[in-house]
Amino acid sequence: MMNWLRRKRNRAEHEAEPQPIQPDEGEALREAAREAQELRLELAEREETLARLRAELAEARLESNARAENVLGDAEARWLTDLAAPVAQLLTQAHLVHVARQPVRTADVLAVASRLIVALQDHGLEIVGAVGNTTTYDPECHETLDESVELAPGDTVTMRFVGLAHRGQTIHRAGVERSDSSRGEVTT
Numbered sequence: 769m770m771n772w773l774r775r776k777r778n779r780a781e782h783e784a785e786p787q788p789i790q791p792d793e794g795e796a797l798r799e800a801a802r803e804a805q806e807l808r809l810e811l812a813e814r815e816e817t818l819a820r821l822r823a824e825l826a827e828a829r830l831e832s833n834a835r836a837e838n839v840l841g842d843a844e845a846r847w848l849t850d851l852a853a854p855v856a857q858l859l860t861q862a863h864l865v866h867v868a869r870q871p872v873r874t875a876d877v878l879a880v881a882s883r884l885i886v887a888l889q890d891h892g893l894e895i896v897g898a899v900g901n902t903t904t905y906d907p908e909c910h911e912t913l914d915e916s917v918e919l920a921p922g923d924t925v926t927m928r929f930v931g932l933a934h935r936g937q938t939i940h941r942a943g944v945e946r947s948d949s950s951r952g953e954v955t956t
Contacts, residue, residue, distance in 0.1 A: 854884045855884070905922060925944035
């Protein structure tokens with residue numbers, strides 16, 4: 769039994785000793801180290817490229833925002849320029865009436881109002897309906913002028929105030945009243 773234990777112990781010691789590296793294994797380790805170094809260099813290059821691209825993207829966003837502000841500023845300037853003359857005339861008419869106590873003809877005020885409306889339409893304002901027309905009630909486009917009257921979608925109504933839209937979206941609902949039931953004819 770003692771011999772058996774000695775043999776077991778000798779085998780365990782022999783197996784625990786590091787085996788010398790064979791020449792082929794050394795070359796394989798050097799090759800693996802070279803590959804690892806190449807991969808580290810490639811990773812560093814990619815990280816540098818990613819950082820550069822992120823910086824370029826941030827710069828492009830800043831330039832894009834600046835261009836958008838210029839375009840919006842130009843559009844706003846055109847819009848205000850188109851409205852400037854009619855607004856100045858309207859303010860002059862208000863001064864004549866309220867301060868100078870001079871009469872202003874209704875036709876003159878309406879002419880200025882028409883110029884304002886045309887300028888606004890040139891910039892996308894849409895007039896929806898016409899005063900006096902009858903149509904079917906749509907709560908998305910119309911609001912009742914008499915809150916005591918309940919209107920259901922599809923009821924016949926008369927427009928008392930036009931609606932306004934911009935790019936197809938309602939920005940002010942038309943003011944409507946229930947139509948006389950004797951009419952029943954829609955004249956949108």
